[in-house]
Every structure is written in structure tokens, then in C-alpha cells.
Amino acid sequence: MGADIYLDNAATTPVRQEVIETLLDSLPKTFGNASSIHSFGQDAKRLLEESRERLGTCIGASAEEVIFTGGGTESDNLALRGAAYALRDRGNHIITTGIEHHAVLNCCKDLESEGFDVTYLPVNRECRLDPQWLVELIKPETTLVSVMFANNETGSLQPLEDVGRITGEKGIVFHTDAVQALGKVPVDVDRLGVDLLSMSAHKIYGPKGVGALYIRKGTPIQPIVFGGSHEKGLRPGTENVPGIAAFATAAELAVSELKDSDGHIRGLREKLASGVEKGIRGVHRNGNPESSLPNILNMSFEGVDGESLLLNLDLLGIAVSTGSACTSGATEPSHVLTAMGLSPLLAQGSLRFSFGRENTSGEVDRVLEVLPDVVSRLRKLSTIKISE
Ligand code: PLP
Helix, strand or coil: CCCCEECECCCCCCCCHHHHHHHHHHHHHCCCCCCCCCHHHHHHHHHHHHHHHHHHHHCCCCHHHEEEECCHHHHHHHHHHHHHHHCCCCCCEEEEECCCCHHHHHHHHHHHHCCCEEEEECCCCCCCCCHHHHHHHCCCCEEEEECCCECCCCCEECCHHHHHHHHHHHCCEEEEECCCCECCECCCHHHHCCCEEEEEHHHHCCCCCCEEEEECCCCCCCCCCCCCCHHHHCCCCCCCHHHHHHHHHHHHHHHHCHHHHHHHHHHHHHHHHHHHHHHCCCEEEECCHHHECCCEEEEEECCCCHHHHHHHHHHCCEECECCCEEECCEEECCHHHHHCCCCHHHHHCEEEEECCCCCCHHHHHHHHHHHHHHHHHHHHHCCCCCCC
């Protein structure tokens, strides 16, 4: 049976009707190769450039600063690798945080294997970085800093303006992964002082496999994939023009509806959080709701395994997520929650509920109706004691 209540919108979102319409309109009509000089190609090129302009406007950037990619992971890799290689003769030190998405973390690990020196900054219990730690760890060889805009497990927002000021003063290139933030909070590249910013369409009701990288004019960067001269030679390969146009539609709608969706989504989240806190003992909310995205709620349930909780909720038609990763059959606690100082046991007992525009108050009622029983049943089977 498929889930009836979808509370995993930070993993991906359903494609919205207006976006489907953009796709369906463009797929048959604008099929030309945007690099072709005949009229079919020029129609596709026009739609591509229009979409670039529309997406740029959503983040306060000019069209020529937007490069389309195959998703958030690819944008992160192009930003990190592309800038690290381009700056290699200036230095080989990169600073990031320990709570980044694996698209950043594993790219940094690979850069380490190529001889780059990477520092992973810690976060506090609220999943936030202290900018002072960054100041202390910058070296003369530091060329690149990558700090995510909002964490995908807890929703915590990072102090990007401070980071941007610090890197700006030192002439260090600043990248942020804004995959979770775009469309949930205002994103303005100049206010943040970022040089590189990653985005992905499928987190904002757009199609999967489409992303973009903002590159501030003059930022040193080189391609990491080689081919033709598409996207200024930085991302060779025939552009997915219908997907890109759909991304622009999704971004415009998400940004224009930001205020309304924030109220609706935040309201549902707080209703669930307070209901769970009232109805179930031994529950901890992870992260600070005052400095987080409106849509993510992360909670640890003492004496319960998060994965068992997830599977039991799925049987009841409710889709949520855990932050744990399954590596070779063993479940590893989330690197984000452990970086915040949670014990591995508590981290294993965590769930992420992430809300979207289609969720309703009735759905939250349903979760609150079934969750206490599921938790209590699993606790009876568990040998782990809960604190009173
Ligand atoms: N960065 C963050 C913070 C994410 O949450 C995700 C997706 O989960 C990604 C990057 C990867 O984006 P994509 O799925 O488009 O490759």
C-alpha cells in the first residue's frame, strides 16, 4: 500500500500542476537543440535564456551568472571541485562543516584524497555554526569555504551573512548549498555575500535531475566534465530545456508564494511538534525552530529505533524519514545529529517530518492519533530505558 500522508518533502516534492503544464507545453514544442542555429534550435535557446533570466531574478542574480546542471549534487561538485582546482596555485585549504549533505562531504573527502587539506567545522547543539570558529581556522592557504544555507535533516539556518562578510574580507571564495533553502526562505546572493550557490528543482515541486549553480561574475572556476561549449563550457552537454523551463516556473511560484506557504507550513509543523511533545514522553526536538526552515521538524524518541518507527508509520500510510544511512547492512546514526552532540542511540531514534504545500491540518491530526501507540508498542519491545 502506498503512503497516504506524505511528510517527506525535504527528500523530494510532488511536481505541481503549473510545472507539469510548462513541461507538457515545452516537450513537444521546444525540442530543438539549443546549440543549433536553425529556428528549432533558436526557439529552444530562447526558452533556455528566458528561464535563466527568470531563475536569476529569484535569487537576485543576473542571467549570465546562472549555469544549469543535472541537479543539486552536480552543482555542489562543480562548485567545490571547479573552484578548488581553479584556485590550486593560490592554496589547497578548504573549510566546510561536518553537517553538509553528502554531495558536499563526499566531494570534500575525494578532494582530500587528491591532496587538498579540508577542515570540517563543528556545530552547536542547535545545529548552528559559530562564525568565530571559521575566523580562527582560516589559514593563508584557504581558498574556499562551503557552508550550507539550511540543513536538510534539522532545517537549521546557518549564519551565512557573517560567513560571507568574513570570506569577503579575506578574498576567499564562498559556496553555499541552498538546495533546501530556495523557495522556503528569501535567497539573495548579494545580501549573503556568496560567490557560488547550488540549487535543485525537485525540492520545490519541479522535476528531478535539473539544478543550477549561481556563479558570481569573476569567480575562478573551471569545468569538471569536458565536452562542448554549453553553459559557458562549465557544464557541457545538451541542455534539458523543458526541465529547465519547468525549474524556472517552480522557482518563480515558490518565491512568489513564500509568505503564504511559510505561514501554512510552519503552522502545521508547530501543531505536530506541540502535539507530540504533549502526547509522548521521552521526546526531544532537534534544532532551534526560531532559526530554521519552516518545513522541517526533527525529533528523537528515546528507547525507539527510528527505522522501526518509520516502517510502522509507513504501514499506516504515513511517509517520513530518518537521517540514518544504511551502509553495508548496518544502520549508521546521522552524521548531522551526532555532530550536534546527540548520543548515537538518540540519533538512531530520530525522525524527520518535512511538510509541503499540500499537507493539511487533518493529516497532522492523523499522525497525532497513531504515533503515541506506535511509539509505546515499540518501547515495550525495546531493552533501552527512557528517562523520566
Ligand atoms: N544538498 C542538499 C542540502 C540536499 O538536501 C540535497 C538533496 O537531498 C542535495 C544537495 C542533492 O540534490 P539533488 O538530489 O538534486 O542531487
